[in-house]
Amino acid sequence: MNKKEFYATIIIYAVLAFALMVTNYFLEYMDWLLAFAIILVGYMYFRYKLTSPMQKFVNKFNMLMDYDLDIESAIEMALNHVENAPTKSLKGIFLLHLGMAYYNNGEYDKAIQTFNQIELQRMNTVYHVLIFAHQAYAYNELGNQEGFDLALERINNVKPKIHKKFYAYATSYERLLTAIKNIEEDPEEYKNVIEAHLSQxxxxxxxxxxxxxxxxxxxxxxxxxxxxxxxxxxxxxxxxxxxxxxxxxxxxxxxxxxxxxxxxxxxxxxxEPVQEENLDQIQDIEDADVFDQEDENETEK
Structure with a gap:
């Protein structure tokens, strides 16, 4: 669903819902509970039409980048979706994937610039962890220790704001990045962390x-x-x-x-047995905010 289709659908849905309420107010041809149920079903269908293509995008993107290693095609697809994103929240998710594609293509500066374009307040905080982690990865490859430390600190700061089901996920990234930072001082801990998180x-x-x-x-x-x-x-x-x-x-x-x-x-x-929770790819679109939100603290605890 592109921008034009999105706004056309919103207008049609709003007009039909308003017409149903007005005509029912004057004609009283159905119970109000049934009227609200019809409006709710329409709303749920609208959300499905918005999120279903997103799931298809994520699946195809992961196959291109992580299995086929066709990163250029993943970048092209992400750029197209960024340009046509119907909401700012969806645009943020597409920018996240674009930044990850740039990183995996070795374009670290582009990756960082892309991550910086994301309006964090409009996204579920669980995505913040993925953004900051890949910023840290990119800074690490560039040898920018200050940028790396800042990204790692931001992961630590956002952890209390994410849903408890993803707390271990955030901790895993924090532990992995800390091990990368301290590899010279404690290489054995680094090895243990890499084996725990990446050997599966x-x-x-x-x-x-x-x-x-x-x-x-x-x-x-x-x-x-x-x-x-x-x-x-x-x-x-x-x-x-x-x-x-x-x-x-x-x-x-x-x-x-x-x-x-x-x-x-x-x-x-x-x-190999999974020793730690490792969620390098978030594929559960239901946990992403599809519609714009004004305050990141509204994320369910």
Missing amino acids: HNGYISQRLIYHYRMAHYYKVIGDTHEMDIHLAKVLANGKSHFTAKEAQSMFKNSVNIEDYVFTEDDFNEQ
Whole structure:
């Protein structure tokens, strides 16, 4: 549903609802409870027509970016949806996905600029965590420690405002980013956190790339070049234009043959136990604010 369709639907719904109430007031042809029930059903159908395409967008976006690694197409699709978003809340969600696509494409400055365009007060606070986390990731790749620390602090500040069902999700990001920040001082804690949050097989190639990229940093810190190159080779052999492959090029020391580490089905068949809640992708659209809200503190506790 684009902007024109959205506003046309609002006008039609408002006119019909008003006409129903006025005519029923004068003609009294139905019980008022039934009249309000009809209006409510129309409203629920309107919300469904608005959120259903959003779910389709999220599913297609995730397949393009995380499975096909066709990040350019994900960017193009997100840009088109940003331009045609019917509400500011939906525009914020599309901008969030656009920023994540820029980040995964290695365009860190564009990602940060995109995240900064989002009107946070119009979005469910659970999305704030995802925005701040990816800002921190982008700042980390740019070597901007001040920006990274600010984004991490903002996650900590927003945690009390999110729904309790997502509290562990926010804590997971906070713990992961803290481990990245302190990798030099405590590499073993970093390794434990990466294993806990990123080692699970979720079927997406991007998940495996990020896991091996993060583990390569661990082995770099402890000085094990061979193990570092094994993880980097897996990224380089399978990463296409993913940011992990771009970053791995400058880290790789050529101690192993990249072609030996192309992913096979065995890399995705073995399921490891989930040690921590890990929600890198929010797909539950029902938890997103579709209609504009004026105060972020209205989020249900």
